[in-house]
């Protein structure tokens with residue numbers, strides 16, 4: 596499987612001619628090296644409605660005729676933007692043909708911010724995804740705090756790779772993310788949601804080295820970097 600990190604919490608998974616992207620925030624990220632037009636994907640998975648997770652959903656979904664997967668409220672909002680959508684909610688599983696996905700809980704918030712109207716509309720619950728694809732199990736936690744049911748998620752899934760936020764302030768910081776990696780029983784971890792804005796600057800290399808000391812593989816990806824699993 597090819598993993599393409601577009602920066603912040605945006606990752607694209609590709610295998611066997613199929614591709615999905617999670618939380619497309621590229622055009623608004625000063626650290627990004629790719630462009631929304633570079634993305635070719637059949638599905639856009641959204642973890643929650645904040646701008647730094649949904650910003651490029653409409654152009655990417657429209658140019659690819661892709662289906663947007665999100666909680667019912669966020670999927671409904673995206674359908675009002677003229678997109679194909681598939682609504683899910685926490686605990687639900689679904690097949691997208693080449694992969695099975697499950698929406699898992701996250702402790703965060705999910706308002707959809709309408710800047711021009713100075714309005715925030717309800718975006719449903721925030722979440723994350725467990726993706727089972729050709730024998731690999733990938734977890735993208737979305738934005739979340741540490742929560743003890745990560746142990747339950749780890750009991751139910753043998754996680755090959757977990758994408759976890761480490762930025763602190765809005766999500767878990769590095770210490771809680773390291774504990775999350777242990778509780779999830781993840782074989783490997785790629786950190787997300789750091790360095791994009793001043794409040795979430797972190798030493799990701801130190802985080803990764805700390806995990807490796809505990810026997811958990813970890814690699815820091817730079818925006819635009821690819822990894823093969």
Ligand SMILES: O=c1ccn([C@@H]2O[C@H](COP(=O)(O)O)[C@@H](O)[C@H]2O)c(=O)[nH]1
Pocket residue numbers: 645646647648738765766792793794
């Ligand atoms: O320096 C900053 C700090 C934050 N933001 C915005 O804050 C929210 C955080 O949402 P999360 O989903 O918790 O990441 C988001 O809208 C950021 O864009 C910012 O713009 N600049």
